[in-house]
Amino acid sequence: MVPTSYYLVLSAVLFGLGVIAFVFKRNIITIFMSIELMLNAVNLAFVSFSRALGQLQGQVFVFFVIVVAAAEAAVGLAIIILINRNRGTLNVERVDSLKD
Amino acid sequence: MPVLTYLWIIPLLPLAGAAANGIFGRNWSKGTVTTVALSSTTLAFAAALEAVREFLSFPADQIPWIKSYFTWITAGTFRADFALQVDQLTVIMLLVVTGVGWLIHIYSSGYMHDDPGYRRFFSYLNLFMFFMLVLILAGNYLLMFVGWEGVGLCSYLLIGFYFLKQSATNAGNKAFWVNRIGDFGFILGVLLIFRTFGTLDFAAVLPRAAAMPSDPSGHVGVLTAIALLLFVGATGKSAQIPLYIWLPDAMEGPTPVSALIHAATMVTAGVYMVVRSHAIFLNAPTAMQVVGIIGCATALFAATIGLVQTDIKKVLAYSTVSQLGYMFLACGVGAFGAGVFHLMTHAFFKGLLFLAAGSVIHAMGGEQDMRKMGGLRKKIPVTFWTMFMATLAIAGAPGFSGFFSKDEILNEAQHVSPVLWGLGILTAGLTSFYMFRLLFLTFFGEQRYDEHHVHVHESPKNMLAPLIVLAILSVCGGWMAAPQLWGGVNHFKQFLAPVLDTASASAASESTGGGGSEIVQALFGAPVIAGLLGFLLAWWMYIKSPETPKKLAASLSAPYKLLSGKYFIDALYATVIVRPLVWISDTILWHCIDDGVIDGAVNGVAAVSRESGDRLRRVNSGNVRSYATWIIVGVLVFTSLLLWMVA
Numbered sequence: 001m002v003p004t005s006y007y008l009v010l011s012a013v014l015f016g017l018g019v020i021a022f023v024f025k026r027n028i029i030t031i032f033m034s035i036e037l038m039l040n041a042v043n044l045a046f047v048s049f050s051r052a053l054g055q056l057q058g059q060v061f062v063f064f065v066i067v068v069a070a071a072e073a074a075v076g077l078a079i080i081i082l083i084n085r086n087r088g089t090l091n092v093e094r095v096d097s098l099k100d
Numbered sequence: 101m102p103v104l105t106y107l108w109i110i111p112l113l114p115l116a117g118a119a120a121n122g123i124f125g126r127n128w129s130k131g132t133v134t135t136v137a138l139s140s141t142t143l144a145f146a147a148a149l150e151a152v153r154e155f156l157s158f159p160a161d162q163i164p165w166i167k168s169y170f171t172w173i174t175a176g177t178f179r180a181d182f183a184l185q186v187d188q189l190t191v192i193m194l195l196v197v198t199g200v201g202w203l204i205h206i207y208s209s210g211y212m213h214d215d216p217g218y219r220r221f222f223s224y225l226n227l228f229m230f231f232m233l234v235l236i237l238a239g240n241y242l243l244m245f246v247g248w249e250g251v252g253l254c255s256y257l258l259i260g261f262y263f264l265k266q267s268a269t270n271a272g273n274k275a276f277w278v279n280r281i282g283d284f285g286f287i288l289g290v291l292l293i294f295r296t297f298g299t300l301d302f303a304a305v306l307p308r309a310a311a312m313p314s315d316p317s318g319h320v321g322v323l324t325a326i327a328l329l330l331f332v333g334a335t336g337k338s339a340q341i342p343l344y345i346w347l348p349d350a351m352e353g354p355t356p357v358s359a360l361i362h363a364a365t366m367v368t369a370g371v372y373m374v375v376r377s378h379a380i381f382l383n384a385p386t387a388m389q390v391v392g393i394i395g396c397a398t399a400l401f402a403a404t405i406g407l408v409q410t411d412i413k414k415v416l417a418y419s420t421v422s423q424l425g426y427m428f429l430a431c432g433v434g435a436f437g438a439g440v441f442h443l444m445t446h447a448f449f450k451g452l453l454f455l456a457a458g459s460v461i462h463a464m465g466g467e468q469d470m471r472k473m474g475g476l477r478k479k480i481p482v483t484f485w486t487m488f489m490a491t492l493a494i495a496g497a498p499g500f501s502g503f504f505s506k507d508e509i510l511n512e513a514q515h516v517s518p519v520l521w522g523l524g525i526l527t528a529g530l531t532s533f534y535m536f537r538l539l540f541l542t543f544f545g546e547q548r549y550d551e552h553h554v555h556v557h558e559s560p561k562n563m564l565a566p567l568i569v570l571a572i573l574s575v576c577g578g579w580m581a582a583p584q585l586w587g588g589v590n591h592f593k594q595f596l597a598p599v600l601d602t603a604s605a606s607a608a609s610e611s612t613g614g615g616g617s618e619i620v621q622a623l624f625g626a627p628v629i630a631g632l633l634g635f636l637l638a639w640w641m642y643i644k645s646p647e648t649p650k651k652l653a654a655s656l657s658a659p660y661k662l663l664s665g666k667y668f669i670d671a672l673y674a675t676v677i678v679r680p681l682v683w684i685s686d687t688i689l690w691h692c693i694d695d696g697v698i699d700g701a702v703n704g705v706a707a708v709s710r711e712s713g714d715r716l717r718r719v720n721s722g723n724v725r726s727y728a729t730w731i732i733v734g735v736l737v738f739t740s741l742l743l744w745m746v747a
Contacts, residue, residue, distance in 0.1 A: 023729055031725075096722030 007048035014041035028080050028090045032073075039069050103151040107167050107184040110151065110194070111237060113144040114229035122223035130218060134209050137222035141198070141205045141229060148198040152191050163187055163598060166239050166303055173242075180300055183239030189599045192440060193236040193372055196447045200364045201229050203566035207455050208356040210563035211462060221261065221354065228254035232365050236372060240300040241290045244373070248286065248337065251366045252279045258361060259353040271349040278346040282336015286373075289329030293380075296322050302376065310379040317385040327380050327387030330373060331394075338370030338424045340398045345670055347421055351413040355458030358413060363420050364451035368443045371427040375436045378600060382434065392432020392513075396520045396527075399425030401667070403530035407537070408653075408663045411468050412457050415538050419494070420450055422527060426509055429524060435512035437596045441581065442505035448577045449493035449502055452570035456487035459559045459567065460542060464549065470538065475547035479556040482564050484543050486571040491539050493574040495532035496631045503628070504578030508590075510627050528627045532634025540642035 018038035025031055043062045050058025084090055103109065117140025125133055158165065164187035173180045186194075205225065212221050231254060235247025252275075260272025290300065297305045315321035320328075334340065339347035350362045361367070374381060374391065381388055399422045406418035423446050430439035461468055463480050477484045493500040496507070506528060514521040549556075558564070580592040641648045653660045662668070719730070 019732060023725055023732070092725060093723060095724070 004048050004052040008045060011041045011045040011048065014038075014044065026091050026093055028083065028092050028095075031092060032076055032080065035076075036069060036073070039065055102154075103147050104154050104165060104186065105167065107151065107186065107237060108169060110144055110147045110198070111230050111233035113140045113147065114226040114233065116140060118223045118226035118230060121219050121226065125219045125223070128219070130213075133219045133222055137226055138205055138209060140226055141202045144229065144233070145198040145202040148194045151186065152195060155186055155191055160598065164190075164303060168239070177298060178294065180240055180242045182243065183301065184237040185239035185302060186237070187599050188596050189372075189375060189440065190236055192444055192596070194233070196444055197229070197232050197236060197365050200447050200451050200570070201232070201360060203569055204356050204360040204364070204451065204455065207359075207458070207563050207566040208354075210560045211356055211458055212354060213560075215354075217261065221258075224254055224257050224261070225357070225360070228258070228361060228366070232369075235369055239302060241293060241302070241305070242300050244376075245287060245290060248333070248369060248373075249283060251361070251369060252276065252283065252337070255279075255350070255361050255366055258357040259350045261353055261357065265352070268352040271346075271352040275346040275350050278343050279336045282333045282343055285329045285331075285336070286333025289326050289333060292322070292326050292329060296326065306377070306379040309377075309383060312383055314383040314385065317389075320386060321384070323380055324384040324387045327377070327384040328390060330377055330380070331387060331391055334370030334374050334428070335394065336370075337373075338367050338428070339421045340370070340394050340425060340428060341401060344398060344402065344421050345673065348414055348417040348666075351411070351417050355413065355454060355461060358417070359451045359454030359458065362417070363454050364447040367420065367424060368427070368447065371424065371431065371439055371443050374428070374431045375440055375600075378431070378436045381431070388432050388434065390432075391428050392517070392520055395425045395428025395430075395432050396513075396523050397425070398422065399429060399527045400523050400530070401425075403527045403534065404663055405666050406534040407530060408660060409534075410471050412460065412470050412473075412538060412542065413454070413468055415470075415534055416450070416453050416457060419453075419531065419534065422531065423450065423494070426506065426524070426527070429513060429520060430509040433509075433513045433516040433520065435509060436600050437593045438505065438508040438512055440596060441578075441592050442502075442509055445493065445501035445505040445574070445577045448570055449490040449500075449574040452486060452490040452567060452574050453494065455563075455567055455570065456483050456490065459483040459563055460487075462559050462563070463556050465554050467549065467554065470541040472549050473542045473547075474545045474549070475543070476556065477543040480558045482558060482567065486567040487543075488539065489571040490574050491535045493577075495535050495635065496528055496627050498628055499575075501574050501576065501578035504581040507625070507627055508581065525626045525630045529630035529634040532631040533638050534634075536635050536638035537642055540638060544643055545646060 015038050018034045018041060021034035021037065022031055025034065043065055046058040046062050046065070050056065050062075080090070083095060087095065089095075117136050120136050120140075121128075121133055125136070128136075155163075155165065164185050166183055166185045168181040168183040170182050171179065172182045205222075208221065208225065212218055215221060228251060231247045231250025233247070235244055235251060238244035238247055256272045256276040259275050260269050262268045263272075293305055294300055297308055299305060309323060312323060315324045336343045347362060347367065351358055353362070381391065402418045402421035402425060406415050406422065409415045409418060423442070427439045427442050427446070430436070430442060459480065460473070460476065460483060463476065463483070464473060467473065489500070493502040496503045510521055510524045510528070513524055580595075581590045582588075584590040641652075665671075
């Protein structure tokens with residue numbers, strides 16, 4: 001049997017990769033994917049704790065996260081398409097009108 | 101007791117009139133404005149008469165009648181009610197204020213008829229009546245202070261009524277500022293009363309003050325301190341040395357205002373306040389001496405200035421200052437009843453003198469310089485005769501109202517101090533001289549105006565009627581005291597006795613002990629003779645040989661200049677007080693403290709926020725990933741802090 005800590009370390013590594021990719025990548029699609037990576041790293045942590053503690057809440061929560069992630073994907077991809085149409089680019093550094 | 105139960109209705113009526121005209125009257129016709137203003141004062145006068153009628157049928161044990169309507173302020177042990185009080189002193193003031201006020205309102209409807217500020221004038225005048233009634237009906241010092249400040253405000257508004265005239269605005273400001281000094285003393289006195297007695301109600305403070313041991317003469321105990329502080333307030337409001345300087349300038353206001361506020365009612369508020377607080381003053385002999393000396397000095401000082409004034413209203417203004425000095429002289433020698441008596445007769449004859457002067461000015465088309473009048477007797481006979489009555493009254497001609505009140509004051513003063521008495525006699529002579537000088541210059545001699553330019557005409561009926569009523573009062577106003585002449589009772593003094601007796605049994609018994617014979621002597625006594633001499637001198641100088649004054653002024657040029665320059669007191673104050681004050685305000689308070697410290701602090705805070713905001717602005721780059729970085733850094737910092745705290 002694989003110890004819980006292994007899962008947690010894997011989850012942390014995935015989350016860290018997601019964060020790094022989020023911060024350093026320029027392409028919006030990639031950033032979007034890194035968010036998905038972070039969400040799933042969290043899911044992994046939920047599931048591991050659920051199994052380790054013998055409680056179901058963690059697994060139920062994962063379903064919520066998946067549902068939210070699906071909704072987010074639908075909205076997020078739509079936004080990305082609109083950005084691409086309006087600005088002709090997917091480079092996040094050129095989408096900085098928030099500062100105005 | 102309908103009116104006595106609803107006493108508040110008396111001050112409220114003029115307030116309603118002021119509010120109606122002031123707030124809603126913008127588009128009302130002149131007739132409506134007049135109706136509102138006059139009916140409110142007429143009703144107030146009627147209500148006052150009814151209140152007095154009810155009051156007179158009261159059993160003595162219900163006096164003073166105190167009615168508390170609601171608690172105004174409570175803070176800790178401090179408590180002030182909206183309480184109104186009626187006793188004999190209030191009754192006299194109430195009748196004088198509402199009666200003379202009513203007459204002057206009627207007069208004003210004629211005098212101010214063509215003034216563009218007609219509505220504003222009446223709304224101020226009604227407001228003044230409200231505050232004055234609050235002042236005299238108040239049952240405690242704090243409510244009295246409200247009225248006190250309110251009449252000061254109205255005085256300021258009405259002196260500066262012609263606000264396009266620089267001199268009128270300045271005079272209004274001067275009156276306001278000089279009164280501030282006095283009011284500061286008054287409020288300090290009120291605070292000291294609260295600290296000493298724990299309450300501000302007249303009904304509680306005065307008996308306790310009377311029961312306290314008297315401060316030894318020459319020693320300033322707490323009662324003396326209170327009395328002196330209150331008297332500082334009185335010198336401001338009632339124009340005594342050293343704060344009298346605002347009253348002559350206050351003549352910039354319309355003449356009915358001079359009559360109502362600056363002769364008959366408001367300026368006597370100081371006398372009223374001192375008489376109201378007589379229990380405190382009687383136990384403070386040092387303060388009494390100060391009051392007597394200041395009063396006597398003011399009476400003489402102002403009378404001498406009045407000798408050489410050429411503006412008809414200025415003469416009357418200095419005369420008012422001088423007569424107020426008489427009232428304080430009376431208070432200072434313990435003759436509070438005589439002071440109130442003179443207050444009342446003065447309200448009649450001085451109100452009349454001002455109204456008659458207004459009628460003269462009206463007839464002359466605005467001219468106030470007596471050197472440009474003369475020979476008006478035949479042209480405006482009613483004005484002449486009424487003014488003649490008032491002049492006889494103020495000069496103390498036997499039988500007229502001023503004779504009784506002035507004689508009583510001087511009589512009482514004689515018991516206390518021969519010096520004060522002598523100076524009082526001298527002042528009586530001077531008073532008679534300058535009043536007859538005014539009368540002769542204005543109504544007798546050759547006419548010194550250009551008949552083609554000035555169309556002299558008698559005033560309309562609504563101006564003459566108040567003159568006639570006041571003339572009757574000036575003649576008869578003192579007859580209440582007349583039985584004393586043949587050894588009878590002075591009804592006025594007897595009427596006031598319950599108020600003044602409670603605390604001043606000694607003073608009252610002393611004054612009633614004087615007996616009638618002395619007053620019989622007084623009929624041909626020094627004041628009358630002094631008045632006669634003043635009259636003869638005026639007659640000789642201005643009728644018999646009219647070139648004498650000029651020669652006299654030339655031969656005595658130094659004293660003449662001193663008098664016509666009003667002793668240069670205004671210049672003295674300007675150099676000693678006003679200019680240093682302006683310099684300090686300008687250089688230190690404005691440029692150092694205001695500009696440097698206060699503005700510096702405010703601007704400094706603004707500059708620091710702007711600078712730091714400018715720096716922080718760069719954080720907000722618009723780049724989503726940089727925001728995310730900040731969030732991550734924040735999360736890391738807080739997580740490690742939490743872990744560190746747990747560990």
